[in-house]
Amino acid sequence: MPVPDPTRPPILPEPFADEALRADPAGAAASPILGVSQAELEEIQANIRWFSALTLDEKLAISRRARAWAREAMRATRGGGDGP
Amino acid sequence: MDPEPGVDLRAIATALNAWGVRYVVIGGQAVLLHGIPLHSFDIDLWIDPAARGPVLAWLQDELGLELSAGADEPKPMVSVYAGPERLDIFFVNAMTNREGVTLRLGEVVARAEHHPDAASGGIPIPAIDDLIALKRMSAAVRFKDEEAIRQLEAKKLMRAPKAT
Numbered sequence: 001m002p003v004p005d006p007t008r009p010p011i012l013p014e015p016f017a018d019e020a021l022r023a024d025p026a027g028a029a030a031s032p033i034l035g036v037s038q039a040e041l042e043e044i045q046a047n048i049r050w051f052s053a054l055t056l057d058e059k060l061a062i063s064r065r066a067r068a069w070a071r072e073a074m075r076a077t078r079g080g081g082d083g084p
Numbered sequence: 085m086d087p088e089p090g091v092d093l094r095a096i097a098t099a100l101n102a103w104g105v106r107y108v109v110i111g112g113q114a115v116l117l118h119g120i121p122l123h124s125f126d127i128d129l130w131i132d133p134a135a136r137g138p139v140l141a142w143l144q145d146e147l148g149l150e151l152s153a154g155a156d157e158p159k160p161m162v163s164v165y166a167g168p169e170r171l172d173i174f175f176v177n178a179m180t181n182r183e184g185v186t187l188r189l190g191e192v193v194a195r196a197e198h199h200p201d202a203a204s205g206g207i208p209i210p211a212i213d214d215l216i217a218l219k220r221m222s223a224a225v226r227f228k229d230e231e232a233i234r235q236l237e238a239k240k241l242m243r244a245p246k247a248t
Contacts, residue, residue: 033237044238052119056094056201063116064090066123071168074125 090169091127092147097204099142106132106193107208110174110218112232114209117199120235124228126170132189133175140164140173181220212236 031041051059093113100107109117112124131139143149143164149171152163164171180186192214198206210218216236219229 032241033234036234036238041238041241044235045242047121048119048235048239048242051121056117056199056207059116060093062121063113063123067090067125067169070123070125 091166091171093127094204097207101205105135106189108192108196109207109209114215115232117207117209118239122232126172128172130174130189133177136175179221181217182223183220185217187214187217212240
C-alpha cells in the first residue's frame with residue numbers, strides 16, 4: 001500500500017469526488033469572476049474573511065515569515081526579485 | 085516590537101503620515117493589507133517625487149537602511165535594503181499600465197483606503213480598482229498578479245450589495 005505524502009493535499013477517490021459534486025452541483029457553476037467556479041470563489045472569500053480578521057501586527061508577521069521563506073526558496077533556485 | 089531585521093512598514097508609515105507626504109503602499113503588501121493572504125518577496129511604496137530627497141535621507145540616516153547604487157540619479161525607482169529585505173520605492177507622479185490605464189498619484193491617494201493602525205495613524209493602500217490596475221503594470225502577464233487580481237475581484241464581490 002502506498003504511503004501518503006504529507007506535503008500534498010489529499011485527493012478524494014473518484015466515487016467520493018463524484019458524490020461531492022452531486023451533493024453540491026452549484027459548486028461547479030461559474031462565478032461572476034472569469035475562470036473561477038462558485039466553489040472556488042467561496043473558498044477564496046472564506047480565506048479573505050479569515051485573513052482580514054487578523055490584526056495589522058499579525059498580518060505583517062505572517063507576511064515577514066512568508067518573505068523569509070520565499071528568499072530561502074529563491075536562494076535554492078538562484079532566482080531574482082519579483083517587482084511591484 | 086519585532087526583533088527580526090527587515091523593513092519596518094509601520095515606522096515608515098508613521099513618519100510619512102506625520103510629514104503629510106502623499107504615498108500609498110502598493111504591490112503584494114497592499115494586496116495583503118486588503119486582507120488577501122497572498123505574499124510577495126518585497127515591499128513596494130509609491131511616494132510623491134517631491135519628497136524623494138528627504139525621504140531617502142531619512143531612510144538612510146535615521147533607519148540605517150542601505151540605498152541601491154545610483155539612488156541620487158533621477159531614476160523613477162529606488163531600492164532600499166533592510167538586512168535581507170528589499171523596499172522598492174517608486175517616485176513618479178503617474179504610472180500607465182500595459183492596458184493604457186494611467187493612474188495619477190494624487191487621485192490614487194485621494195481614493196485610497198487605510199488599514200487601521202493607531203500607532204502610525206493608518207496605512208494607505210490603493211482602492212481595489214486602482215490596485216487591480218497597478219497589478220497590470222508589468223509588460224508581461226504574470227501568474228502572481230493574475231492570482232492577486234482574481235482575489236481582489238472576489239473581495240469586491242464581498243462588498244457588493246446582495247441582489248434581492
